Amino acid sequence: MPLVQTATSVPVTIDDAKCIADKGCTVCVDVCPLDVLRIKELADGTKTAYMKYDECWYCMPCEADCPTGAVTVTIPYLLK
Amino acid sequence: MDEILDGLTQIDCDILVIGGGTAGPMAALKAKKKNPQANVVLLDKANVKRSGAISMGMDGLNNSVIPGYATPEQYTKEITIANDGIVDQAAVYRYAQECYGIIRELDGFGIRFQKDQNGEYDVKKVHHIGTYVLPMPNGDTVKKALYRQLRKSRINVVNRYMATRLLTGEGRIAGAICVNTRTAEFLVIRAKAVIMGLGAAGRLGLPTSGYLFGTYENPSNSGEGYSMAYHAGAGLANLECYQINPLIKDYNGPACAYVAGPMGGYTSNAQGERFIECDYWSGQMMQEFYDELQSGKGPVFLKLNHLAEETVSEIERVLHIVERPTRGHFHAGRGTDYRRQMIEMHISEIGFCSGHSASGVFVDDHARTTIPGLYAAGDMANVPHNYMLGAFTHGAFAGEDAADFMGEVDFAEFDLADVEAERARVLAxxxxxxxxxxxxxxxxxxxxxxxxxxxxxxxxxxxxxxxxxxxxxxxxxxxxxxxxxxxxxxxxxxxxxxxxxxxxxxxxxxxxxxxxxxxxxxxxxxxxxxxxxxxxxxxxxxxxxxxxxxxxVEPYVVDIAEDEKDAYYKQRVDASVAAE
Structure with a gap:
């Protein structure tokens, strides 16, 4: 029973230019109640946060607690 | 991160508190205060800083019993009537007597409640009979204030570990088996007492949107408390008394009639008419709501568009900052504005939650479950209509009682085979x-x-x-x-x-x-x-x-007169009033 990848739009987006994951910041990853955010390496070798799992309560600690205002929470498309 | 690792560690503590949302932190603080030598561990599947139902805050105390506004007797009577009489009053009455002290303590933590110009608590009437709602227009500070107290009291916080089964032995609690949510490593915690504050079973029904995590409750509250209590052999009470709540359709967050009601907002049908006398949630009120949804006068709306601009702005400020702040994003996306149109409401998916109804792990007035040494508080314990203040207050009862209990016992022996069986189940x-x-x-x-x-x-x-x-x-x-x-x-x-x-x-x-x-x-x-x-x-x-x-049902502490028993069945506004 092989698994497939199904595309889905994500409610949490990160502005890579503002994200300071490269300096070791993991605030948004730490505070998410559903633990859906992770840090990844970009093509230029710098790091940024991103939404890895589409399991969002659109509750907003990630956006509210981000020290640089890099995180934006929108309403998931199915509810919007 | 997320790679599955093999590992098992065992630690010991005096009191293990599972769940760092509302009841859990208060239980941990009270246990530590009563016995400063106690080793108290507070465990959370997420991060205590932002976990649980009040992750972003709370807009008010829905059931506060404040001298001058209400008495413990009145409150106990109202909750008994609202629950069709199926209430062990001792736990409700004790809450009603002691919750004021908890409010004062929370106030001391820096959590702000609405006060009038004389500095007195500014309590509002929302319930059918009494006056119990204390607004928190700056309620976005709750979790931060709690976290400061946890650090100050040197509570050992363990984040990102999910408890999966309780351990029992010698006829009492022995600890819990936990799994790291990012590595799958096991942690066995031996404890003399365990306090559960794992929240509602909020991911039981599917929201109408079909989005698994678009639930009324914080979806991290997925019913582990109920499941673990069940497998450990504890009793669960009145689970058929589901939680069903009124909400903003699709957004699936609370409509917050408790905030808007005292300022003139109300629940209406499509014709803009009131159909229920009181917006306080009860099974009877939800039946009227459901009937209106199904009738030719449905659907149901939150009506604010008759209010003055200043009033709407204040309601908006509270609703869009506290508890579920993305609500503002939702209305912006839909192009809906409280000033211009009524906002469509609906009913939630079903769940278990004593915070709003009465379905929970059976507890007494000390938050004791039917297993010695095991406590439950907050949304998952069966004290009806508990809300946030009930979680804090019963959390306090649990912490204090557990601090005594741990002094009388040593670790209970448990069967190591139980740990092996659980590892096999979890890792399958x-x-x-x-x-x-x-x-x-x-x-x-x-x-x-x-x-x-x-x-x-x-x-x-x-x-x-x-x-x-x-x-x-x-x-x-x-x-x-x-x-x-x-x-x-x-x-x-x-x-x-x-x-x-x-x-x-x-x-x-x-x-x-x-x-x-x-x-x-x-x-x-x-x-x-x-x-x-x-x-x-x-x-x-x-x-x-x-x-x-x-x-x-235990004999009542506060008597209910025969003509008061059905007060909550008189919810529907009669036609002559509705037409006014």
């Missing part, structure tokens, strides 16, 4: 190369909950649900696959959700009457005080399936 989905992912097991369970368990309840439909749940369980046990530690957390949650679905069906079938308005509306049966004026207690039977018994 990681041993498969392919199969059914947790989200599909969960979706199917929850879709079946909607199809067959949502009230109005029908016997044949609930029996079909049981058959289908058994099929899903077989698929889950034989074929669920988890590819990383995060998926494993979801797999474990899917198992808890299925346990709760089974309990919901079984408990609803057992009580062969209708009670609590919509919450347990069994269309084939009328209310039957002669046979069913009692609690129902669900435990795990010898055959591994839910077993049931009746449990008498």
């Amino acid at each position: 989905p990681t041993k498969r190369d392919d199969g059914i992912p947790p989200n599909q097991i969960e979706y199917k369970t929850r879709r079946l909950v909607n199809d067959y368990l949502q009230p109005p309840k029908v016997t044949a439909k609930m029996e079909l649900a049981q058959k289908r749940f058994a099929e899903v369980r077989e698929d889950m046990e034989q074929g669920m696959v988890a590819r990383d530690a995060h998926e494993l957390m979801r797999a474990l949650e899917a198992a808890s959700i299925l346990d709760c679905a089974d309990m919901a069906a079984s408990a609803s079938l057992y009580r062969t009457e209708s009670r609590w308005g919509l919450y347990h509306n069994r269309v084939e049966y009328a209310r039957d005080d002669e046979n069913w004026f009692c609690h129902t207690l669900l435990t795990k039977g010898a055959d591994g399936l839910p077993a049931h018994e009746k449990r008498a």
Whole structure:
């Protein structure tokens, strides 16, 4: 029973230019109640946060607690 | 991160508190205050800083008993009537007596409540009879204030560990088995007392949007507390008294009539008419709401567009900052504005939650469950209409009692085979190369909950649900696959959700009457005080399936007059008033 990848739009987006994951910041990853955010390496070798799992309560600690205002929470498309 | 690692560590503590949302932190603080030498561990599946139902804050105390506004006797009476009499009053009465002290303490933590120009608490009337709602226009500070107290009291916080089973031995609690949600490593915690504050079973029904995590409750509250209590042998009370709440349709967050009501907002039908006298949630109120939704006058709306600009701005400020702040984003996306149009409402998916109804792990007025040394508080404990202040107050009761209990006992011996069996159960989905992912097991369970368990309840439909749940369980046990530690957390949650679905069906079938308005509306049966004026207690039977018994309602502390008993059934606005 092989698994497939199904595309889905994500409610949490990160502005890579503002994200300071490269300096070791993991605030948004730490505070998410559903633990859906992770840090990844970009093509230029710098790091940024991103939404890895589409399991969002659109509750907003990630956006509210981000020290640089890099995180934006929108309403998931199915509810919007 | 998320890679599955092999590991097992064992630690000891005096008191283990599972769940760092509302009840848990207060329980930990009170236990430590009573016994400063106690080693108190506060464990959370997420991060205590932002976990639980009040992750972003809370807009008010819905059930505060404040001298000058209400008495403990009045409050106990109101909650008893709102719950059709099925209440052990001792726990409600003790809460009503002591919650004011907790408010003062929270105030001392820096959590702000609305006060009038004389500096007195500014309490509002929302309930059918009494006055108990204390607004918190700056309630976004709750979690931060709690966290400061936890650090100050040197509580040992353990984040990102999910408790999966309780350990028992010698007829009492022995600890818990936990799994790291990012590495799948095991942590066995031996404890002399365990306090559960794991929140509602909020991922039981499927929201109308179909989005698994678009639930009314914080979806991290997926019913582990109920499931673990069940497997440990504790009693669960009145699970058929589901939680169903009014909400903003699709957004699925609270409409917050408790905020808007005292400022002139109300719930209306499509014609802009009031149809319920009181916006305080009860099964009877939800039945009226449901009837209006189904009628030609539906759907139902939150009506604010008749209010002055200053009033709407203030309501908006509170609702869009506190508790569910993305609500502003939602209205902006829809182009809806409280000033211009009414906002469409709906009813939530079903869940278990004593915070709003009465379905929970059975506890007494010390938050003790039926297992010695095991406590429960907050949304998952069966004290009705507990809300946030109830979670804090009963959390305090649990912490204080546990601090005494731990002084009298040593660690209970448990069977090591229980740990091995749990490791095998937990890790089974990681041993498969392919199969059914947790989200599909969960979706199917929850879709079946909607199809067959949502009230109005029908016997044949609930029996079909049981058959289908058994099929899903077989698929889950034989074929669920988890590819990383995060998926494993979801797999474990899917198992808890299925346990709760089974309990919901079984408990609803057992009580062969209708009670609590919509919450347990069994269309084939009328209310039957002669046979069913009692609690129902669900435990795990010898055959591994839910077993049931009746449990008498304790004699009342506060008497209810015959003509007061049905006050909550007089909710519907009569036609002459509605026309005004």
